[in-house]
Amino acid sequence: MNLPQDFKDKMRRLMKEESDGLFDSYEQPESKGIRTNTLKLSPQELSKKLPFETQGVTWCNEGFYIDSEVRPGKNPYYYCGLYYVQEPTAMAAVEALAPEPGDWVLDLCAAPGGKSTQIASKLQGQGLLVANELVNSRAGVLSTNIERMGIANAIITNEFPERLVDSFYESFDKILVDAPCSGEGMFRKDPGALSDWSLERVDRCVGKQEKILESAHRLLKPGGVLVYSTCTFSPEENEQIIEAFVSKYSYALESVDLPGLEDHGRTEWTKKGMPDIAKALRIMPMKVKGEGHFIVKLVKIGSCTEENTATQGYAKSRLKKATKTDLGDYESFAKLFLTEGFYKNLGNRLYLLGDHLYALPEGILLETIANLKLLRPGLHLGEFKKNRFEPSYALAMALRLSEAKNVCDLKDEVQAYNYLKGQALNVGTQKGWVLIGYQGNSLGFGKASEGMIKNHYPKGLRIRKK
Structure with a gap:
């Protein structure tokens, strides 16, 4: 692989003799993997169904390595949402975040959806997932992946991170910031990351990452957990940005200890010799079967010192509570074709966005999300057409056959x-x-x-x- 000379010079300066191993790793084939959707079945059940060989991922019980020749996206089980195609080391960040059923979790840079769907699997339908993606084209892919995996308790937003603060100020138990970065760990997987790389791009990414972390700080509850991850080796985007963040805000670093991953953040790569950065995790491709990542886990101490003064908003939301009259055709459909336990469980959480009907996640109020750009304000149940209700693909994927x-x-x-x-x-x-x-x-x-x-x-x- 023809690596950028500036990148090689930089990594030789930082890593000394270790850099040769890093450069050699780019000549190895990329690792392929899949991750079980535990909303639908267990890893053991999936392994028995698959027509191809798998090998377990040490740091993720739901993950499997697969052979590079396998095309997992062509199997009917993929379309059933039984698994998500994901590079194995990319599974580590959510393992560090460790969401639990009932948590309110924000995936702040969510597309294409690998980490969002992994979070949803761990929530097991309880609590809330807000999956946000700023780039419109990527947000559409995120939405499709959320639907295919049968996730019913997710809201998909298409916002600048700072725009979420007014709606969700200090609301989340856990936040994942899988930050846009210079992508050095993705060179062998993504030719675009290789061609776009430059020292200037690293600097631009740092500016974006700082802004995103500022918003994440204001969105996280006191005592909440923030996991910041990248797929770059650059200290500017990893050790140094976290060192600057915790010098400004009150956070404690927690050790990220995952089986099979033993490289950690490097104190010597910070500007002021921050010792706690050694609690962060570095995934180095010359030592692990996979790509490169940096993961740090932060716990927020106390509340934000500044008040939430955000007042910006959009025009009045088109999202509205569905009335008994609105729901006539839907209720006729539901009584004929769905089990009572399923549709009655949605209770009074039914809302209209134009002619489309959604079930908002439990605990979400209309006024909370009214001013946000919503791609999916919950589970899309279907669309009202002339004298009939047409159920959605998202509803089909959220249903078990028994429902x-x-x-x-x-x-x-x-x-x-x-x-x-x-x-x-x-x-x-x-x-x-x-x-x-x-x-x-x-x-x-x-x-x-x-x-x-x-x-x-x-x-x-x-x-x-x-």
Whole structure:
């Protein structure tokens, strides 16, 4: 690999003889992995289902290495949301954050969704996940991944981090800042990171990271946990930015100890010799099967000293509480096709965004999120059309087959691929909406009539071939 000369010179200065090992690691093939979606099954159950070999990831019980020749995104189980394709070392940051059911968690730089979906798996449907992504194109990918994994307690926002402060001032138990960075750890995985790298880019990233951390500080509860991670080796974006942050705000560093990961933050790479930075974790690709990362865990001591004075806002929100009259067609659909336990559990959390119906996560008030740019204010249930309600893909993926009254569970892989391609299914079933599954797991909706099931799998997600 033709590494930038400035990068090589910098790492030789910092790492001395160790730098040769780092440079050599870029010539090795990238590591591929998948992570179990424990909202749907256990790692042991997934391992038994998979048609390819796996090897466990030491620091993440839900993670597996897979062979570089495997194409996990082409398997029907992928479309069932049973796993997320994720590079194994990228799983470490959420392991350090350690979300628990009931926590309010913010993923501040969330796209494409690997870490957000990992957080959601650990929340097990309890508590709140706010997944924020500023870049519009990336936010759409995030939304699709959240839906495919069947996550019902997530809000997806498309905001500058500072815009969230007015709505969620000191509200989160845990925050992940997987910061935009110079991407030195991704050179062999992402050619774009290699071509875009420069010393000037490192400096620009530091400025962005400082602003993001400022917002994270104001969003985190007293006593809350902030995990900051990057995929760069640059001390400016890692040890030094954390040293500056904790010199300004009152935080304690906690040790990040994960099995199989033994490199730590380097005191000699800080500006003032900060000893506690050794509690941070460095993942170095010449020592671990994977890419490069830096992870630090911070605990907030006390409250923010400044008051929240944010007053900026948008026009009045289009999100509104759904009335009994609004819900007529939805309730007719729900009573016919969903089990009572599922739809009654949504209670009074139903809201309209235009013609689209959402179930907000428990504990969220309309006034809290009214002024935010919302891609998904919760679980998207479907859309009201003329004299009918059409259920969404997100609802299908959040349902277990046992929670629908009309089910077509495909056992044959060829039939599953046909459905994913958008073809109608020649399968007799009760007339009306049908939850399509594959070997016991939801895939999407269809609508049965005259012995055929019309395909309602989203056109943008359909596959062209295996």
